[in-house]
Amino acid sequence: xxxxxxxxxxxxxxxxxxxxxxxxxxxxxxxxxxxxxxxxxxxxxxxxxxxxxxxxxxxxxxxxxxxxxxxxxxxxxxxxxxxxxxxxxxxxxxxxxxxxxxxxxxxxxxxxxxxxxxxxxxxxxxxxxxxxxxxxxxxxxxxxxxxxxxxxxxxxxxxxxxxxxxxxxxxxxxxxxxxxxxxxxxxxxxxxxxxxxxxxxxxxxxxxxxxxxxxxxxxxxxxxxxxxxxxxxxxxxxxxxxxxxxxxxxxxxxxxxxxxxxxxxxxxxxxxxxxxxxxxxxxxxxxxxxxxxxxxxxxxx
Amino acid sequence: xxxxxxxxxxxxxxxxxxxxxxxxxxxxxxxxxxxxxxxxxxxxxxxxxxxxxxxxxxxxxxxxxxxxxxxxxxxxxxxxxxxxxxxxxxxxxxxxxxxxxxxxxxxxxxxxxxxxxxxxxxxxxxxxxxxxxxxxxxxxxxxxxxxxxxxxxxxxxxxxxxxxxxxxxxxxxxxxxxxxxxxxxxxxxxxxxxxxxxxxxxxxxxxxxxxxxxxxxxxxxxxxxxxxxxxxxxxxxxxxxxxxxxxxxxxxxxxxxxxxxxxxxxxxxxxxxxxxxxxxxxxxxxxxxxxxxxxxxxxxx
Numbered sequence: 134x135x136x137x138x139x140x141x142x143x144x145x146x147x148x149x150x151x152x153x154x155x156x157x158x159x160x161x162x163x164x165x166x167x168x169x170x171x172x173x174x175x176x177x178x179x180x181x182x183x184x185x186x187x188x189x190x191x192x193x194x195x196x197x198x199x200x201x202x203x204x205x206x207x208x209x210x211x212x213x214x215x216x217x218x219x220x221x222x223x224x225x226x227x228x229x230x231x232x233x234x235x236x237x238x239x240x241x242x243x244x245x246x247x248x249x250x251x252x253x254x255x256x257x258x259x260x261x262x263x264x265x266x267x268x269x270x271x272x273x274x275x276x277x278x279x280x281x282x283x284x285x286x287x288x289x290x291x292x293x294x295x296x297x298x299x300x301x302x303x304x305x306x307x308x309x310x311x312x313x314x315x316x317x318x319x320x321x322x323x324x325x326x327x328x329x330x331x332x333x334x335x336x337x338x339x340x341x342x343x344x345x346x347x348x349x350x351x352x353x354x355x356x357x358x359x360x361x362x363x364x365x366x367x368x369x370x371x372x373x374x375x376x377x378x379x380x381x382x383x384x385x386x387x388x389x390x391x392x393x394x395x396x397x398x399x400x401x402x403x404x405x406x407x408x409x410x411x412x413x414x415x416x417x418x419x420x421x422x423x424x425x426x427x428x429x430x431x432x433x434x
Numbered sequence: 435x436x437x438x439x440x441x442x443x444x445x446x447x448x449x450x451x452x453x454x455x456x457x458x459x460x461x462x463x464x465x466x467x468x469x470x471x472x473x474x475x476x477x478x479x480x481x482x483x484x485x486x487x488x489x490x491x492x493x494x495x496x497x498x499x500x501x502x503x504x505x506x507x508x509x510x511x512x513x514x515x516x517x518x519x520x521x522x523x524x525x526x527x528x529x530x531x532x533x534x535x536x537x538x539x540x541x542x543x544x545x546x547x548x549x550x551x552x553x554x555x556x557x558x559x560x561x562x563x564x565x566x567x568x569x570x571x572x573x574x575x576x577x578x579x580x581x582x583x584x585x586x587x588x589x590x591x592x593x594x595x596x597x598x599x600x601x602x603x604x605x606x607x608x609x610x611x612x613x614x615x616x617x618x619x620x621x622x623x624x625x626x627x628x629x630x631x632x633x634x635x636x637x638x639x640x641x642x643x644x645x646x647x648x649x650x651x652x653x654x655x656x657x658x659x660x661x662x663x664x665x666x667x668x669x670x671x672x673x674x675x676x677x678x679x680x681x682x683x684x685x686x687x688x689x690x691x692x693x694x695x696x697x698x699x700x701x702x703x704x705x706x707x708x709x710x711x712x713x714x715x716x717x718x719x720x721x722x723x724x725x726x727x728x729x730x731x732x733x734x735x
Contacts (some may be wrong), residue, residue, distance in 0.1 A: 237634065260648040272648040297644035300636050307634040308644045311627035315650040318623035318696075325619070325694045326612035329683070332690045333538065333608040335601050342607045343598035347561040347573040350615040350675035382630070389633045392727040393626045394703075395619075398696060426693040 140289070142166070143192035143199040144183075145212055146233070147174035147217075151202035153267040154232070154292050157185060162293040166192045188236040189213070193222030198285065205377060206235040213243050225251025226283055230288070232273075232314075233308070234258040236381045237306030238388055240276070244302040253281045256302055258309035262370045274312070276304030310385060313378040317399045317416070319353035324420035327358065327431045333395050336434050337362050357417035360392065362433050369415035376403040376412070443589070444468070444493035444500040445484075446513055446520075446630065447534070448475035451502035451560070454568040455533070455593050458485060462592040467493045469722045490514070494523030499586065500530050506678060509657055514544050526552025531589070533574075535559040535614075537682045538607030539689055540575070543605040557603055559610035563671045564576040571595040573614070577605030612687060614679040618700050618717070620654035622653040625721035628659065628732045638663050639735050658718035663734050667719040674713035 146156040147169040159165050159181050166186040167178045175185050185322045186192035193199050199219055203209050206279055209231055213219045218372060219229060237256065244254040261328035265271040271293035275282055282298045283346045289296035316365075330340045341358045342377075345348070360366070379400050386393050402422050411418055424430050448470040453513035459481050460466050467487040468479045476486050481512055487493035490513045494500050500520055501682055514520045520530060523530040528546055532541060545555040556578035559631050566572040571596035576583055583599045600609045627650075629650065631641045642659045644650070650678070680701050687694050703723050710726075725731050 144638050216442070260645070260650070263678070272644070274644045295644075295647060297640065299640045299644050304636055307636055308641050311631045311636075311641055312645045312650045314627040314630065315610070315620075315623045315645070315652070315655070318621045318626070319616075319620055319650070319652060322616045322619035322623070322695050325697055326615040329615065329687055329690070329692050329694065330608055330612045332603070332692045333686075335605055335608055335612075339598065339600045340612055343573070343575045343596075343600050344561070346596060347613060348545055348653050348657060349561070349613045349620070350617075351620060351654070352649050353652070357651060384628055385449065385634075389630070390728065391630050391633045391730075393630065393724075394727075395622050395696060395699060396626055396698060402695075423693075426695075427691065429692075 135416040139373055143168065143196040144202070145169070145189055145192060145199065146202040147178060148202065148204070149263050150179070150266045153263070154202060155183065157269045157291050158288070164376055166193050166195050168192050173430055179185040188217040189219045190217045190222035191421040193227065198226055198288070199223070199227065200390040201233060203229045203230065203233045205233070206381070209233050209235050210239060210243060219313070220247060220250065223247065223250060223252045225380045227252050228285065229254045230257050230285060231255070232257045232403060234378055234381070235277070235306060235311050237303035237310065239386060241303040242305050253278065254302055255281055255282060255285060256305040257289070257296070258305050258427060260309065261293070261314055273297070273374055274299055274305040274308035276302045276306065287390055299395060307321060310378065310382045313375065314393070314396050317375055317379060318395055318418060319351050319417070321399060321402070323354050323358060324423040326428050327361070328420065328423045328429060331431045332369060332427055337431050338433055360417050361420055361431055362414070364430070364432055366414040368413065369417065371412065372406050372414050372416050373412035373415045375399070379403060398424055439539070442467070442497040444487060444497040445492055445503070446470070446493060446500065447503040448479060449503065449505070450564050451567045453632050455503060456484065457482060458570045458591070458592050467496050469493050478608070490520045491518040491523035494520040494528065497530055499589070500528065500651065502530065502534060504530045504534045506534070507540040507682070510534050510536050511540060511544060511659070512658040515547055519629045521548060521551065521553070523550060524548065524553045528553050528587065529557045530557050531571045531586060533558045533560055535610050535679055536607060537684070537686055538577070538604035538611065541607050541688060542604040553604055554579065556582055556586060557606040557607050558590070558597070561613055562594070563612065574598070575600055575606040576605065577601055577610035578601045583665070600620070608686070611679065615683055615697050616675065617654060618676055618720070619681060619696055620652050621658060621717060621720045622700060622703065624655050624659060625724040628662070629721065629724045629730060632729055632730050632732045639734055640730050661716070661718050661730055662721055665731070665733055667715040670718065671714035673704060673707050673714065673715050673717050673719055677701070677708060677713070680704060
């Protein structure tokens with residue numbers, strides 16, 4: 134990416150995901166205003182050439198495209214629509230890209246408010262976790278207008294290995310929720326299968342080799358079974374964050390009147406894991422719930 | 435495979451899976467005795483060079499290796515241990531390969547009975563369905579002694595694209611049950627995710643493209659989503675057969691004291707599908723349960 138002087142960006146939210154994403158934009162030559170609740174990552178980014186914005190409003194006043202990467206729906210609502218929020222500084226023609234994983238119905242409401250001022254919005258949550266953010270290899274699921282998506286594609290190309298426009302605003306978030314349902318349930322699937330196998334005396338590595346090439350094969354199995362058999366639950370993506378996403382799935386599903394019986398049960402399991410102090414583990418650690426039920430650990434015999 | 439005169443085989447059970455498997459063994463040059471409850475597939479195989487065995491006992495008297503491919507545990511028990519069963523005709527040193535998908539604890543009991551006469555047994559269930567059986571591309575999960583496995587490997591190489599020795603007798607069946615847990619639950623996972631997406635207004639093909647490359651990707655998603663969006667539920671592998679496997683999972687899990695909360699719920703869902711007359715559909719048709727709950731169909735908008 135060459136420097137694009139027409140696009141001065143702001144990046145709000147320099148957490149585990151946001152900080153490496155902002156760094157990649159700086160490296161790609163973008164001029165970047167940054168804002169974060171705590172000061173330390175702001176100082177780190179300033180050393181690499183970023184300017185500090187004191188408030189989301191100030192960030193919006195000083196850039197054409199404002200990217201947000203925040204924990205959850207209320208944070209995005211507050212940063213965009215709250216006091217000294219983006220909406221107070223934004224002008225018609227500007228673009229807000231929210232890359233947080235939040236309730237898509239909230240994204241749609243926020244986009245509606247911004248739209249009243251002529252400000253465009255994309256919701257663009259990501260998959261790939263901290264490693265994907267660091268390497269600029271996120272999978273980006275985007276909702277919004279095609280014209281705006283195309284305008285922002287150079288930015289997505291810095292941050293991710295793929296960016297797919299799924300539909301209108303909110304569609305990125307719906308796709309992310311669908312993604313998180315599948316990932317959680319596929320982890321539960323290998324958990325139940327491998328716990329049964331272990332109790333039956335199977336070597337989990339041989340079981341893995343016997344079934345991974347068939348219809349049971351999945352990216353979850355390939356990514357998580359080697360870690361599980363080594364008893365490595367270092368995150369990765371924490372159970373407590375996946376739990377946040379599943380809670381957003383269930384809120385959204387209730388709003389849309391979509392019963393999700395298995396996802397409901399997944400949420401009960403995650404709640405139990407949180408109660409058991411396992412929230413900081415990688416989501417592959419979901420297997421610990423099933424192991425506890427059966428009194429066995431999946432490890433090489 | 436060249437003809438191996440030392441190995442005269444019997445093949446018992448010429449159903450959807452067994453008939454094409456037997457044909458492949460004939461094509462590979464094996465001398466084959468066949469037996470089946472109904473006469474029609476026996477006649478078909480005879481035209482291709484097979485000999486008819488009137489009973490399992492007679493088959494065992496006339497061959498060194500006896501392969502069974504039968505619907506469920508009681509069928510295998512009856513054909514191996516029942517009146518005029520294999521055990522009445524078998525001699526020490528012979529080998530029974532049961533390729534049916536049955537309860538592994540039943541496989542172990544049958545192997546114990548055969549062992550008293552010095553007859554060896556492998557349990558070797560398969561994955562890949564009718565197309566895999568026809569093409570000789572099954573994935574074969576084998577339990578038994580390594581020496582016996584190696585002796586039978588030329589046969590497995592005719593029938594399948596892979597054969598993995600997972601452990602002692604019963605281990606093949608346990609691996610198959612683990613496989614079937616994962617396949618069923620991964621179908622449920624894409625079902626809940628895509629039904630939510632549909633209700634949210636997403637184009638399922640775009641959703642598929644947006645998430646298939648990430649952690650949510652799976653062989654189930656790649657195999658079933660294109661069929662589902664075309665509303666093609668032609669089997670493939672029928673829901674009623676997958677239901678049989680899940681019932682065997684739950685029986686086995688109860689015997690081994692392994693609680694499987696999600697698989698229990700899958701069984702409730704399959705029971706509802708059977709009650710709704712959907713047992714003959716491909717197991718990708720499990721999505722019909724979730725679609726009915728939400729009042730929507732996953733199809734391209």
